[in-house]
Amino acid sequence: RLVYVLNGPNLNLLxxxxxxxxxxxxxxxxxxxxxxxxxxxxxxxxFHQSNREYEIIDWIHAAREEAGGIVINPAAFTHTxxxxxxxxxxxxxxxxxxxxxNVHKREAFRHHSYxxxxxxxxxxxxxxxxxxxxLRRVARLIDEKAA
Ligand code: DQA
Numbered sequence: 001r002l003v004y005v006l007n008g009p010n011l012n013l014l015x016x017x018x019x020x021x022x023x024x025x026x027x028x029x030x031x032x033x034x035x036x037x038x039x040x041x042x043x044x045x046x047f048h049q050s051n052r053e054y055e056i057i058d059w060i061h062a063a064r065e066e067a068g069g070i071v072i073n074p075a076a077f078t079h080t081x082x083x084x085x086x087x088x089x090x091x092x093x094x095x096x097x098x099x100x101x102n103v104h105k106r107e108a109f110r111h112h113s114y115x116x117x118x119x120x121x122x123x124x125x126x127x128x129x130x131x132x133x134x135l136r137r138v139a140r141l142i143d144e145k146a147a
Pocket of ligand 1: 010077098099101103110
């Protein structure tokens with residue numbers, strides 16, 4: 001019951017970055033919330049952020065070897081990265097896509113997601129609460145698979 005939580009570019013600045021859109025909670029706060037819930041759900045977590053596309057791809061490859069699910073906020077790579085989609089298409093367990101903001105309420109270029117072509121579910125516009133909701137969903141999907 002290992003889950004990877006992966007975060008794309010600029011999310012290292014969460015809390016400082018456009019707080020009117022993304023809020024004041026930092027990525028360290030999000031990680032702490034996720035770890036607390038993971039304890040309750042009996043999940044192990046790997047929590048990562050990178051501004052580099054290849055690093056996210058390498059983590060998805062590592063997840064293939066050991067993870068039961070992925071929660072991913074690909075940030076701007078959502079809208080550009082066929083390579084992240086291709087990597088996720090090699091991963092066979094549950095994938096939930098998270099966006100802090102409601103991307104559908106924003107610029108048209110944010111309305112399309114390559115990652116959604118693979119994701120089992122998408123959460124957008126729930127703020128940073130989306131991460132814990134996504135973790136709950138992945139835990140449920142892992143349980144259903146095991147049953
Ligand atoms: C985001 C939405 C993306 O459009 C944007 O590029 C981000 C963050 C979100 O969490 O709302 O960096 O993924």
